[in-house]
Amino acid sequence: MFAPDIILAAVLNGLMTGSVYALIALGLTLVYGVLHIINFAHGATLTAAMFAVYVAHTVFRLDPYIALFIVTPLFFGLGYGVQRFIIGPASHGEDRNILLVTLGLSILIENAMLAIFRSDTRSIDVPYAFSSIDLGFTFLALPRVLAFGVALLVALLLGLLLTRTDTGKAIRAVAREKTGAALAGIDVAHIYAVTFGLGAACVAIAACLLMPTFYVTPRAGNAFVLVAFTIVVLGGMGSIPGALLGALFIGVVESLCGLFFGESLGQIGIFLIFILVLLVRPTGLFGARA
Helix, strand or coil, X not given: CCXXXXXXXXXXHHHHXXXXXXXXXXHHHHHHHHXXXXXXXXXXXXXXXXXXHHHHHHCCCCCHHHHHXXXXXXXXXXXXXXXXXXXXXXXXXXXXXXXXXXXXXXXXXXXXXXXXXCCCCECCCCCCCCXXXXXXXXXXXXXXXXXXXXXXXXXXXHHHHHHHXXXXXXXXXXXXXXXXXXXXXXXXXXXXXXXXXXXXXXXXXXXXXXXXXXXXXCCHHHHHHHHHHHHHHHHCCCCHHHHHHHHHHHXXXXXXXXXXXXXXXXXXXXXXXXXXXXXXCCCCCCCCCC
């Protein structure tokens, strides 16, 4: 049996990891909550954002945390343009067509990354990659602590955007009833594009937080998105608080399973929880029953 301080250290590290999962899941659940589709291009977008951070560091010598202020608005704009000028027109408004278009985009982005960067594993070298904070009973990696703080800040700002601004109110109106929102004068196509842009911006922030300690390959985003799908189901499809709390919970479960069963088996607990939630509460912890 492990000592309590070791278990507490595993819980804290799980919360740090879960905060990055939260950023990826927030974008996914926001797009689902408004457009009512699962964005299959979410993982490929994360991969593209990680490569953007890699290029910013290797070519322009930008620190990933500085690049965050460039990559995030860049990917918001790309997400906005992709939804407004590719997904929307190509899908003709049909949900099933949107799914196929996002799947096609995912394949296109991954193969473009493969053609440009090849299949080599790439990482960046920053001086603080192995820095840590001493809590007395354990050490927390500094990049993970920064990721935790930024993720909570982004979730707070996203919540304020949705509840305190006219754009946020329009997003919530379209998510609830797009026909009624259109009759009220809301540009639904614009709101869809803004929402898709916000989803892309969230994964861009996640990419900036991951790159100091993680590597990137043309398929690197897929592993994170599989976990993000689990988190979205756990928290409730379309629920922002559910995605945040679900991500922190999943991070802790992964960390504890890694402690008790070995690091290579850490993700077993995630998928056991995924199956359990589907059996007991398919709508998720914060999802509506109908």
